[in-house]
Amino acid sequence: MLLSVTGLSIAVAAGRAVDQVSFTLDRGEVLALVGESGAGKSLTGAALIGLLPEGARLAGGRLEFAGVALERLAEPGWRRLRGRRIGAVFQDPLAALDPLARIGDQLVETLRVHHAASRPRARRQAAEWLAQVGIPAARARAWPHELSGGMRQRVAIALALAPRPALLIADEPTTALDVSLRGQVAALLRRLATGQGTAVLLISHDIASVAAAADRVAVMYAGRIVETGATAALLRAPAHPYTAALLAARPGILHRPDRLPAIEGTMPPPGATVTGCAFAPRCGRADARCAAEAPDLPPHGAACWHHD
Amino acid sequence: MTEPLLVLDHVSRGFAGAPRAVDDVSLALPAGATLAVVGESGSGKSTLARLAAGLLRPQSGSVRFAAGRHRVAMVFQDPAGSLDPRWPVGASIAEPLRALGRRRDGHAARVAALLEQVGLPPAVAARRPDRFSLGQVQRIAIARALAGEPDFLVCDEPTSALDVSVQAQVLNLLRALQRRLGLTMLFISHDPGVVRFMADTVAVMQHGRIVEAGAAAEVFARPAHAVTRRLLAAA
Numbered sequence: 243m244l245l246s247v248t249g250l251s252i253a254v255a256a257g258r259a260v261d262q263v264s265f266t267l268d269r270g271e272v273l274a275l276v277g278e279s280g281a282g283k284s285l286t287g288a289a290l291i292g293l294l295p296e297g298a299r300l301a302g303g304r305l306e307f308a309g310v311a312l313e314r315l316a317e318p319g320w321r322r323l324r325g326r327r328i329g330a331v332f333q334d335p336l337a338a339l340d341p342l343a344r345i346g347d348q349l350v351e352t353l354r355v356h357h358a359a360s361r362p363r364a365r366r367q368a369a370e371w372l373a374q375v376g377i378p379a380a381r382a383r384a385w386p387h388e389l390s391g392g393m394r395q396r397v398a399i400a401l402a403l404a405p406r407p408a409l410l411i412a413d414e415p416t417t418a419l420d421v422s423l424r425g426q427v428a429a430l431l432r433r434l435a436t437g438q439g440t441a442v443l444l445i446s447h448d449i450a451s452v453a454a455a456a457d458r459v460a461v462m463y464a465g466r467i468v469e470t471g472a473t474a475a476l477l478r479a480p481a482h483p484y485t486a487a488l489l490a491a492r493p494g495i496l497h498r499p500d501r502l503p504a505i506e507g508t509m510p511p512p513g514a515t516v517t518g519c520a521f522a523p524r525c526g527r528a529d530a531r532c533a534a535e536a537p538d539l540p541p542h543g544a545a546c547w548h549h550d
Numbered sequence: 551m552t553e554p555l556l557v558l559d560h561v562s563r564g565f566a567g568a569p570r571a572v573d574d575v576s577l578a579l580p581a582g583a584t585l586a587v588v589g590e591s592g593s594g595k596s597t598l599a600r601l602a603a604g605l606l607r608p609q610s611g612s613v614r615f616a617a618g619r620h621r622v623a624m625v626f627q628d629p630a631g632s633l634d635p636r637w638p639v640g641a642s643i644a645e646p647l648r649a650l651g652r653r654r655d656g657h658a659a660r661v662a663a664l665l666e667q668v669g670l671p672p673a674v675a676a677r678r679p680d681r682f683s684l685g686q687v688q689r690i691a692i693a694r695a696l697a698g699e700p701d702f703l704v705c706d707e708p709t710s711a712l713d714v715s716v717q718a719q720v721l722n723l724l725r726a727l728q729r730r731l732g733l734t735m736l737f738i739s740h741d742p743g744v745v746r747f748m749a750d751t752v753a754v755m756q757h758g759r760i761v762e763a764g765a766a767a768e769v770f771a772r773p774a775h776a777v778t779r780r781l782l783a784a785a
Contacts, residue, residue: 278713279684391591420590420740422784447713491718493743495770495785501725502747504718508683 243306244269244408244441245290250303252285252294257513259298260285261465264539267409272432272442274456274473276449276488278509281462283445287411290443291330292320308408326356329407329440331431333414335398339386345397346372346382349404356405371400374434392423396430403434410435413445416452424448428455449485450492453477461485464510464520469544481544484521519546554578554616555702555734556602561611562758563601571597573758574611579702581616584728584735586749586766588742588781594758595738596706599624602736603704623700627707629691633679639690640675646698664693668723685716689723696727703728706738721747742785746770754778 245267252260260282267273275283288294290305292315305312307328315323324330332338340348349368353359359367372382375396386394395415402410412431416424428444432455435442446452453459453473460470461482469482480486490503507524510516518535522528527548539545556579563572572594579585579602587595600606601613603624623646626632633642643664644657652660662672668689679687688708695703705724709717725748728735737748745752749766754777762775773779 278715421742422590422740422781425784449714488714491715493718493721493741493747495742495746495782498746498767501722502718504722505715506719508685 243267244271244308246304246306247286247290248304248306250286250289250305251301252282252289252298253301254285254298254512256511258301259465259512260289263303263462263465263467265460265467265470267441267443269408269441270436270439271458272436272444272456274444274446274449274452274459275462276446276452276459277462278447278488280509280511282465282512283447283462284413286462287413287443287445290409291324291328291411292317293324293330325407326405327408329402329405329410331395331398331402331410331412331415333417335391335394335418336386338398338401339394341386344383344385345377345389348397349400352401352404367404371404372397375400375430392419392427395419395427399427399431399434403438403440406438407440410440410442411445412442414447415444417446417448421451424451425454428452431455448492449488461488464514464516465512466520466545467539468521468546470539471542481549482521482546483525483527483548485544487524552580552582555581555620556613556615556736558598558602559612559614561598561601561608561613563597563606563608568592568594568758570758572601572608575758575760576611577753577760577763579734579736580751581734582732583750584737584748585751585753586737586739586745587753587755587760588739588745589755589777590740590781593755595740595755597758598755599704599706599736599738620702621698621700622702622704623695623698625688625692625695625703625705625708627710629684629688629708630679632691632694633687635679637678638676639679639682642679643675643690643694643697646694650698660697661693664697665690667696667727668693669719683716685712685720688712688720692720692723692727696731700733701731702734702736704736704738707740708737709744710739710741717744724748742770742781754781 243266248264250263263286277283300313346368349371350364353364353367416427444452444456456473459473459476460467463484469485487505493502505524510520518533522532531547537545537547558575558577561575564570589595601608603622640661643661647657661675665672665674670689709720739745752766752769753760753763756777762778773782
């Protein structure tokens with residue numbers, strides 16, 4: 243097992259934002275972590291790369307990565323891992339790109355720093371990476387601002403994967419792109435990562451645009467994972483009412499209903515007093531037990547009293 | 551087909567970086583219905599929205615209402631942009647009321663009614679925008695747009711920054727308001743599913759031009775242009 247997260251909790255000023263989250267990732271495996279804004283998925287990803295934002299702190303849990311206890315790591319230790327063993331791709335590719343360097347040169351630098359490659363060898367590899375992400379060789383001399391959003395994100399993916407990290411945290415990597423590009427970019431990320439054995443935690447608020455690129459999906463709600471499963475099975479027969487509601491809420495192109503099945507109400511924010519299942523107040527199937535007792539998440543399936 | 555409310559006739563508009571952002575577009579917006587424009591980033595659809603709303607002037611061609619006087623309002627992707635962060639949201643919503651010359655002592659009641667129309671309680675009016683979620687801020691921005699009593703509403707990617715479940719709430723709201731108030735709507739989106747839900751008629755844009763247009767049900771069932779087919783294949 244490459245990564246084993248057990249009982250991860252993260253506290254923010256208002257209270258628990260991530261509560262007892264557990265999952266594992268194997269070498270070369272892609273796990274999609276999906277849920278709405280504020281569910282705790284980005285904080286979970288940030289904890290795994292040692293970049294929790296100001297005001298958030300680990301409040302418990304074990305994060306075992308290739309024999310290293312990440313929860314005990316101090317900044318110097320993180321600096322040895324970050325970028326090299328654990329990479330990251332974010333929603334805004336400009337965050338990863340140096341605006342004052344040509345994209346080919348940025349790849350060459352990354353390869354030289356992380357692989358100690360000679361300059362001619364790094365140049366050759368940089369050209370290969372650009373070809374892999376579908377950018378013509380002539381564009382190696384382009385500046386980041388000269389590229390489209392989709393091209394920039396593909397360069398950011400190449401930069402993150404070139405050091406051959408064991409784990410990649412991809413936080414909303416396709417969200418800034420047009421719907422028509424999201425699937426392509428997620429598929430490219432998957433192909434390149436799994437091809438070199440890099441495991442990916444693929445974080446997104448949009449289950450539809452990342453599911454096809456993931457082996458497994460974990461759905462988060464109000465700081466907890468409420469359902470996990472193999473992608474195809476979870477999409478075909480979601481076991482948790484929240485997962486089903488998320489899938490149904492996205493408008494399709496085949497029909498035009500009078501109303502979309504929206505999920506009325508809002509997710510409880512960190513620190514809110516929740517008794518029972520956090521989704522119960524918005525759930526059509528909730529009964530007295532749901533309101534009183536919180537269901538546990540079984541190893542495969544859903545944290546729901548109505549699921550067997 | 552109903553009478554058009556707005557007619558764009560051979561409209562072109564460019565900028566320094568994009569000499570033909572909108573390139574010779576002719577379009578008639580049916581009154582009391584929703585026309586949606588779908589296309590990829592950079593296809594010119596946001597420029598088209600601003601031309602239709604009168605925020606930009608065409609360099610050639612004309613944008614004119616078929617007859618009579620009309621009031622236009624616009625809803626943007628980033629709702630925070632249309633609200634002043636220092637003001638209670640009620641003051642932002644009331645701003646168009648002043649422009650309409652409504653009596654000041656009626657403002658509070660009107661603001662409460664507008665908030666109710668977008669599904670928010672009246673107490674919301676006293677709070678500043680940073681107290682709300684993105685979805686709530688977009689509802690407030692819609693209330694502000696409606697305060698000007700528009701009959702023509704231009705929406706530019708109004709749900710692109712929202713979670714899927716919140717997007718569904720806001721789309722339901724816009725669709726219900728369009729029907730209840732009989733609005734003419736121009737709706738811009740890169741998302742074919744969103745367009746399918748909102749549009750009575752649809753226009754597909756690429757490189758500043760409209761490559762296909764027609765009744766939405768027809769275009770989605772039998773896309774004629776390669777660009778349309780590619781958009782639908784990825785949805």
